[in-house]
Amino acid sequence: MTSAAPGVPPGVSAEPGVPGRPGPGLSGLPEIPSDTPLAAARRLASRVITLCWVELRKIRHDRTELYTRAIQPALWLLIFGETFTRIHAIPTPGHIPYLAYLAPGILAQSALFIAIFYGIQIIWERDAGVLTKLMVTPTPRAALIRARPSPPGCARSSRPP
Amino acid sequence: MSPQPDASPVSGGGPVSESAVAVGHAGPADTAPGDSLTDGSTSGDSSGDSSGSAVRCAGLTYRFGDHVAVDRVDLEIGRGETFGLLGPNGAGKTTTIRMLTTLLKPAAGTVKVFGTEAAAYPMRVRRMIGYVPQLLSADATLTGQENVELFARLFDVPRQIRKQRVDGALAAMGLTEPSRRLVKTYSGGMIRRLELAQALVSAPRLLVLDEPTVGLDPIARSDVWDYIAGLRESAPITVLMTTHYMDEADTYCDRVSLMHAGSIRVTGTPGMLKAVLGSGATLDDVFRHYTGGTLDAETEKGGIRDVRRARRTARRLG
Numbered sequence: 001m002t003s004a005a006p007g008v009p010p011g012v013s014a015e016p017g018v019p020g021r022p023g024p025g026l027s028g029l030p031e032i033p034s035d036t037p038l039a040a041a042r043r044l045a046s047r048v049i050t051l052c053w054v055e056l057r058k059i060r061h062d063r064t065e066l067y068t069r070a071i072q073p074a075l076w077l078l079i080f081g082e083t084f085t086r087i088h089a090i091p092t093p094g095h096i097p098y099l100a101y102l103a104p105g106i107l108a109q110s111a112l113f114i115a116i117f118y119g120i121q122i123i124w125e126r127d128a129g130v131l132t133k134l135m136v137t138p139t140p141r142a143a144l145i146r147a148r149p150s151p152p153g154c155a156r157s158s159r160p161p
Numbered sequence: 162m163s164p165q166p167d168a169s170p171v172s173g174g175g176p177v178s179e180s181a182v183a184v185g186h187a188g189p190a191d192t193a194p195g196d197s198l199t200d201g202s203t204s205g206d207s208s209g210d211s212s213g214s215a216v217r218c219a220g221l222t223y224r225f226g227d228h229v230a231v232d233r234v235d236l237e238i239g240r241g242e243t244f245g246l247l248g249p250n251g252a253g254k255t256t257t258i259r260m261l262t263t264l265l266k267p268a269a270g271t272v273k274v275f276g277t278e279a280a281a282y283p284m285r286v287r288r289m290i291g292y293v294p295q296l297l298s299a300d301a302t303l304t305g306q307e308n309v310e311l312f313a314r315l316f317d318v319p320r321q322i323r324k325q326r327v328d329g330a331l332a333a334m335g336l337t338e339p340s341r342r343l344v345k346t347y348s349g350g351m352i353r354r355l356e357l358a359q360a361l362v363s364a365p366r367l368l369v370l371d372e373p374t375v376g377l378d379p380i381a382r383s384d385v386w387d388y389i390a391g392l393r394e395s396a397p398i399t400v401l402m403t404t405h406y407m408d409e410a411d412t413y414c415d416r417v418s419l420m421h422a423g424s425i426r427v428t429g430t431p432g433m434l435k436a437v438l439g440s441g442a443t444l445d446d447v448f449r450h451y452t453g454g455t456l457d458a459e460t461e462k463g464g465i466r467d468v469r470r471a472r473r474t475a476r477r478l479g
Contacts, residue, residue, distance in 0.1 A: 043284075050314040058302045061343060129296030133359075136262045136292040136369075137315040138284045 047139045051147030118148040215240045215399040220270035230256045232423035241397040245410040248420035254403040291360030295371040297352045299344045306340040316363030330358040350381025370402035407444035419451045426451040
């Protein structure tokens with residue numbers, strides 16, 4: 001959108017606060033707090049949010065995965081759920097509809113699959129070197145694990161199949 | 162594929178990044194516009210380091226099983242220096258860097274980065290480091306701008322100045338134009354520059370470059386170096402890098418260390434090292450002189466991993 005840099009003659013303050021300037025740059029940032037539990041917890045929370053933000057951005061750029069992930073639960077609920085509800089082939093406790101009986105299980109299954117998939121993705125990231133780079137930032141290891149499955153998981157499983 | 166078109170609108174990396182950084186220097190975001198250099202060097206240090214060195218390793222050792230990858234390395238890098246770590250594959254350069262960047266815990270010895278011990282305070286050390294790994298590792302499924310913003314967030318760049326910083330870092334690397342595109346569409350040289358932007362957005366005091374130009378074509382290579390050199394001119398940032406290209410080390414490093422089989426064989430300015438071997442010697446000769454003979458027998462240990470890594474990088478580029 002704003003392509004300020006190329007046309008701007010040198011000296012015009014188009015992009016102030018450029019990094020690479022160790023002095024002011026660092027003083028502009030809050031100091032790394034002493035490693036109190038509270039500070040550590042806050043950092044963890046902030047990093048989890050950041051990494052969630054990244055995952056959401058990725059989904060925004062490429063929604064195919066969102067759809068492919070939605071296919072399986074949709075298949076289960078619409079095809080099997082509907083069918084078995086109609087034909088009453090499987091006895092359910094309290095004679096609730098089979099669809100209702102099935103739905104929580106499908107939800108759990110989706111969540112599990114997504115968690116597994118994103119767990120595998122950490123391995124891919126390790127191979128690609130992305131993980132290494134993240135580990136050199138002030139990010140607690142726990143955040144790298146914790147952040148992965150949560151946002152896309154939420155985004156996906158909250159999506160009506 | 163060629164990175165040149167991206168660089169052309171900003172008429173070369175040097176001047177733009179220079180002016181941009183100079184502006185940033187007096188920018189409103191900075192709390193102390195006056196004496197920024199000394200401000201930075203005092204505010205960052207929790208444990209007062211009168212030593213004045215950016216990095217100090219003492220007796221640094223690391224073992225992979227029985228194989229001693231890094232053997233009692235002593236290293237001192239001054240502030241504002243560009244320091245090159247040279248050596249054949251498997252010499253222990255990357256392992257040393259991994260210990261320096263808190264990715265590995267040294268088996269013995271200490272690393273101090275601006276006076277802070279890496280093993281004891283990894284978070285503080287990570288805050289001061291900008292790291293560009295050997296592999297091209299920007300996230301291909303995000304845009305360039307998002308890649309940089311991720312790192313700004315991870316380094317707690319305050320929200321008010323975040324956008325400014327991100328745009329500034331991208332501009333300094335000549336990536337303003339393609340910053341909205343997915344990184345998938347970038348060329349190798351552009352990804353490298355993007356990674357530099359990522360490393361720089363947090364205004365690190367130490368920039369660690371692990372073979373920044375491996376797998377790049379000659380034009381992209383010199384391009385990347387132009388940007389690094391321009392950055393160095395405008396800001397007193399300390400740079401630690403490894404490379405296999407002796408000409409790069411010769412041109413861009415203030416001092417180099419030659420590593421071989423886990424230990425440092427010689428340290429000095431490129432000119433000094435060449436002078437030892439007599440006039441007309443190149444850094445290649447120096448390299449051969451200190452590593453030659455035993456090279457064939459020794460490289461095999463680290464060789465396969467390196468080759469595999471290089472191939473992976475090549476695949477990503479191709």
